[in-house]
Each structure stands twice: as C-alpha cells, then as structure tokens.
Amino acid sequence: MIKRCIGVFGILFWTAIQGIVAQNSVLDVQIYHVQQGEELPQIIRKFKTCRAYLLALNPELKSTLAPDLSLIVPKASAMEKGDELSVDFVEHKVKRKETLFGIAQSYGLSLSDVQAYNPEVTAESLNKGDRLKIFTACTIPSPEQVQLIRDEWTNKMVTWHVVAVKETLWSLGHRYNMSMAELQELNPDLTQNLVVGQRLKVRGTALDSIGVGDPNFDYYAVQPKEGFFRLRQKFGLTKEEIVALNPNADEGLKLGMVLRLPKAVMSY
Structure with missing residues (x-):
C-alpha cells in the first residue's frame, strides 16, 4: 500500500514538474530581428518552433518578412544537425497522390512548418516514398500567456x-x-x-x-x-x-x- 502511494505521488509530482517546465519554456522568449532575405520557414527552423506559435505572439506577422522586422521568438539556440532525429519529430513516408499541403494539414501544421524542416523538398519535387521530417512539438501559448509576453516585450x-x-x-x-x-x-x-x-x-x-x-x-x-x-x-x-x-x-x-x-x- 505504501509503495503504491509513493508510486502515485511520484507520477503526480513528475506531471506537475513537466507542466512547470512547459509553462516556463513557453514564456522564455527573446526579440529577433529579421535578416535581409530571410523567409518564414527559415525562422521557424532556426528557433525550432512552428508558424502557429509565431502567429500567436506576433499577430502582425505576414508571409513576406521585411528586413529588421522584430519578432518575439522562443529563447532557444538554433537547430543543430541531428535535432530532426529527436523526440520532437516523426518521419512521414509520402504516399501516392499526397501533397505537401495535405500532409501539413494531417498533422495540424502549416505548409511553412513542413517546408521549414524539409527545405530540399518542394511541391513539384515531392514523390511517393519520400521521407519527410514532421515537427510534433508545436506548443501554442494560451491567451493569458500571450498577453503576459506581449505586455513585457512589445515595447522592445x-x-x-x-x-x-x-x-x-x-x-x-x-x-x-x-x-x-x-x-x-x-x-x-x-x-x-x-x-x-x-x-x-x-x-x-x-x-x-x-x-x-x-x-x-x-x-x-x-x-x-x-x-x-x-x-x-x-x-x-x-x-x-x-x-x-x-x-x-x-x-x-x-x-x-x-x-x-x-x-x-x-x-x-
């Protein structure tokens, strides 16, 4: 009985810790200035995030980015080689008649998200059997978190x-x-x-x-x-x-x- 209680307490404690870590990671942001020629998929990949996250914190965001535009982005280092093999990604094997847009939708992502992590693939070059890296760790901040972040960072x-x-x-x-x-x-x-x-x-x-x-x-x-x-x-x-x-x-x-x-x- 005691062991069972300890086990249940341990699970609850671990779940609480994970929730705190997730909360802190969402709130841990920085200001990034868009470089000349940069496009949205490049920024998504650079900060290992997704379009929905960026749009939540930057509602003025457009598909065409102007140089020096300021964006609120995750405070994380740029993706390194091999990151696509982490638990934040799954591999998708392209089936007959599938499109990049359709694949993105099936995972609840945007076309920019799929392009970000598969820069060598285009809608025209996609073939049956191709293997795509799909980002699965897209965490969207709550309205309360968005308000908290923008109140602190917008003036910067x-x-x-x-x-x-x-x-x-x-x-x-x-x-x-x-x-x-x-x-x-x-x-x-x-x-x-x-x-x-x-x-x-x-x-x-x-x-x-x-x-x-x-x-x-x-x-x-x-x-x-x-x-x-x-x-x-x-x-x-x-x-x-x-x-x-x-x-x-x-x-x-x-x-x-x-x-x-x-x-x-x-x-x-």
Whole structure:
C-alpha cells in the first residue's frame, strides 16, 4: 500500500514538474530581428518552433518578412544537425497522390512548418516514398500567456511605420510613446520634414491615430523632474485629464515623453 502511494505521488509530482517546465519554456522568449532575405520557414527552423506559435505572439506577422522586422521568438539556440532525429519529430513516408499541403494539414501544421524542416523538398519535387521530417512539438501559448509576453516585450520590438497625411515627428512620438531622441536613435537620418509614404523605424504598439492634425491640440515633451503635479500647475490639467488624452501616461511620465494637450492651455 505504501509503495503504491509513493508510486502515485511520484507520477503526480513528475506531471506537475513537466507542466512547470512547459509553462516556463513557453514564456522564455527573446526579440529577433529579421535578416535581409530571410523567409518564414527559415525562422521557424532556426528557433525550432512552428508558424502557429509565431502567429500567436506576433499577430502582425505576414508571409513576406521585411528586413529588421522584430519578432518575439522562443529563447532557444538554433537547430543543430541531428535535432530532426529527436523526440520532437516523426518521419512521414509520402504516399501516392499526397501533397505537401495535405500532409501539413494531417498533422495540424502549416505548409511553412513542413517546408521549414524539409527545405530540399518542394511541391513539384515531392514523390511517393519520400521521407519527410514532421515537427510534433508545436506548443501554442494560451491567451493569458500571450498577453503576459506581449505586455513585457512589445515595447522592445522595432517595426516600420509609413508616414500618413498630417503626421509629424511629434504626433509619432505620441502614438508610439517615444521621445524625439529615441526616434532619432532608430532613424539617424531623420529630419523634421516628414514625407507622406516615408518609412520610419518605431518601437512598441501605436495608439489610435484619431486626432492627428487636429488644430485644437498640440504636443509637449515632458521636462526633467516634471510629474503630474507640476503639469497641473503649468497647464491646469488633472492627472485624469492628461491620461484621458495620453493613455500611455497612466504608467507614469518619463523624460522626453510626448503628450498631446489642448492648445488652449499651452500658452505658458
């Protein structure tokens, strides 16, 4: 009886440990910057992952990747020779009339996943009897895990912004919660005169563009040692009023932070 109890406890303990390990591995991520010419299957293979995982953490991901695009990826070393023989893979022997797309679907994967681990195979070259390596360890984070990861990492990601009509450096600083110095650091050749269609590197997630170009508002950069109390003395606006116009300010003010404020209060 005692041995049986110990055995059951051991199984439960092992199951709990495995769950913790799986949880930690899903949350263990890093930022990766896409290289010139890289395609999705190459990135899937490089980080030993799957398209569904990347899409969950990078909903803006497209099949065509732009150089310098930031992606949240697993924090793992690149695949090494022989990794395909691990327990994370199975071998599939191609049957008559099977296609790469159909094979991918039968394993709950995308075409990119199959191509990632079989780069030498194409839809045209696939033949009966070919042996494919199929990745079976595609772990998709839960919505709660996705939220946790993106809350921590989104502001570290660099993406491209295409300048629209009436946008200025100040309005972009406000939308992306970036100071002028931070924008200049990512775009060394940046000038005050933006051109519609111009591509700029930015960091983080953009706020809604509603209000851009509104003549009743202007932008203000937070000065050293300024907090909500000093801004209220300077502009007569409460913290709640400032946050209503600048949702990012809810987490606190920082030096150089760009705030959108009513022009009527800015004649100081």
